[in-house]
Amino acid sequence: MQHKMLNCGDEVWKWIDSEGAHFFVCGDARRMAKDVDAALRKIIQEKGGKSEEQTNEYVEKMKADKRYKRDVY
Numbered sequence: 655m656q657h658k659m660l661n662c663g664d665e666v667w668k669w670i671d672s673e674g675a676h677f678f679v680c681g682d683a684r685r686m687a688k689d690v691d692a693a694l695r696k697i698i699q700e701k702g703g704k705s706e707e708q709t710n711e712y713v714e715k716m717k718a719d720k721r722y723k724r725d726v727y
Contacts, residue, residue, distance in 0.1 A: 655686065656693035666694075667701035676721045683726035694722075 659666055669675035679690050699709040716722035 656689045659690065659693045659697065663697045663701050666697050670698070670716075670721075671702060674721070676723070677716065678723050678725070680725045681727075687724060687726040 670677065677694065679687050681687060695709050695713060698704055698712050699706065702709070702712070704712060713722060
């Protein structure tokens with residue numbers, strides 16, 4: 655999943671930032687969820703031109719706005 659996200663990073667960033675998309679992660683907490691989270695943060699940082707701190711703040715805001723949800727096990 656994370657590979658496809660990174661390959662479509664421009665589009666993912668547009669959906670999240672410009673269109674207010676909601677982001678849901680479901681599945682394996684040990685690997686997949688961590689890798690998807692890392693890919694999301696990489697997209698936000700690279701495509702959004704944000705620092706690591708700004709990226710973390712952006713993700714926390716998404717969580718607070720209930721736009722980033724996880725159902726991992």
